[in-house]
Amino acid sequence: MIKGIIFDLGNTLIHFTGNWDSINRIGTEAMADWFLKKKRIKLDNPALIDAFLTARAADRETAYQTHTEVLAIHSLKTALKKIDAPPSALAHPVVEAAIKIYFEPEEAAWQPYPDALATLKQLHAQGYRLGLYSNATDDPFVQRLVNRCGFRPWLSPTFSSAGCGWRKPKPEGFNLIAQRWGLPPQDIVIIGDTLHADILGAQHAGMLSILVTMDEPAANADNGHIQPTATAGSLFEIPELIKQL
Numbered sequence: 493m494i495k496g497i498i499f500d501l502g503n504t505l506i507h508f509t510g511n512w513d514s515i516n517r518i519g520t521e522a523m524a525d526w527f528l529k530k531k532r533i534k535l536d537n538p539a540l541i542d543a544f545l546t547a548r549a550a551d552r553e554t555a556y557q558t559h560t561e562v563l564a565i566h567s568l569k570t571a572l573k574k575i576d577a578p579p580s581a582l583a584h585p586v587v588e589a590a591i592k593i594y595f596e597p598e599e600a601a602w603q604p605y606p607d608a609l610a611t612l613k614q615l616h617a618q619g620y621r622l623g624l625y626s627n628a629t630d631d632p633f634v635q636r637l638v639n640r641c642g643f644r645p646w647l648s649p650t651f652s653s654a655g656c657g658w659r660k661p662k663p664e665g666f667n668l669i670a671q672r673w674g675l676p677p678q679d680i681v682i683i684g685d686t687l688h689a690d691i692l693g694a695q696h697a698g699m700l701s702i703l704v705t706m707d708e709p710a711a712n713a714d715n716g717h718i719q720p721t722a723t724a725g726s727l728f729e730i731p732e733l734i735k736q737l
Contacts, residue, residue, distance in 0.1 A: 494700070494734050496675045497615060498666060499647070500684030501626035501634060503707040505608045505727070506641060510601035520544055523568075523594040533581045535572075543571035551629075559662045561653040564591050564629040588632075595633045604641040605706065611727040612646040618731065621673050624650040625665045627689060631655035660689040663697035670697070681737060683730065687715040694720075700737055702730065 499505055523544075524537040547570040551562035565587050572581050580586065616622055624647045628634045631654040638650050649672060651665055658664040670680055677698035684690025685704050688711060694701035695718070703712075703720035704727065722733055 494620065494679060494681050494737055496621040496623065496670070496673050496680040497734070498623045498625055498669055498680060498682045498699075500660075500682075500686070500690050501624055501628075501637065502602070503685040503709070504683060504690075504704055505612075505624075505643065506602045506604050506637065507707050508601055509603050510597075515597045515601055516545070516548075517541075519594040519597045522596065523590050526590060526593045527581060531580070531586060533578065533586075535577055535581065536575050539575045540571055540577070543574045544568060547571045547574075555629075555653075555659055559659045561627070561629065561657055561659050563654055564594070564633075567629075568594075591630060592632065595630060599633065599636060599640075602637055604643075605727055607726060607728045609642055609646075611730055612643060614731050615734075616646045620734075621675070622647050623669045623673070625660065625669065626650075626652045627659050628652045628654050660684075660686075661693035661696055663693055666693060666697040666699060670699075681721070681734060683724075685709065687712045687718040687720070691720045692718050702733060704730075 520541050524535065524540045527533040527535050544567060547567040551567045555562045568587055568591060569582060612622060626634050631652045634652040635650060638644050638647065649669060651669065653659040653665065656665050656668065666682060670677055681700040681702060682690055682694035683702045683704060685708055687703065691701045691703055700721040703723045705723060705725055721737060724730055724733055
């Protein structure tokens with residue numbers, strides 16, 4: 493019998509409404525401007541933009557290959573060092589604030605699915621333990637999204653790879669939630685949109701899985717050997733589907 497449900501966040505409870513490349517650059521440019529306008533730190537903005545975007549791409553690939561998260565803050569520090577930024581730009585509180593600026597356009601582009609909140613409320617009312625584990629390069633970013641979308645009362649804990657270090661499909665993050673709940677793996681189902689992260693992670697953790705297909709990534713087509721326990725075309729289907737597992 494299922495007693496706990498661990499959700500993914502992006503393209504599972506929320507969906508992206510913008511153009512990724514455009515928003516990524518807008519956020520990077522806003523961050524570069526912020527150093528001068530708000531902190532009075534003069535930098536070579538074009539050089540910082542190019543260095544940061546390059547570092548982000550390299551760090552994402554490293555994280556994907558190693559299944560160990562590389563923080564956005566690390567990418568920014570790498571870029572600042574590459575352009576010989578002054579020490580004041582590398583101070584941790586400054587870098588933290590700058591990364592928040594970078595994520596603001598992306599944060600605004602993520603919106604909850606229309607049935608997300610109602611589904612969480614229904615599942616909570618039915619007595620399930622609900623949690624979240626998201627692959628992400630900044631934990632405060634994930635926590636702000638959870639708050640803005642109104643998910644906080646229904647999800648506990650809300651973990652990210654940025655906060656814990658492990659990227660899905662590593663099972664450690666899922667196991668950590670199971671331990672916190674005091675539930676065996678077989679009593680937990682993982683819900684997510686990616687075969688290579690969410691569904692494979694569920695298999696590694698000995699948990700059941702539901703693949704949601706509202707915005708299923710093209711990469712799923714390359715993982716035909718990874719099979720979810722069940723598939724859902726909307727969050728609205730989840731409560732009834734879980735009863736059948």
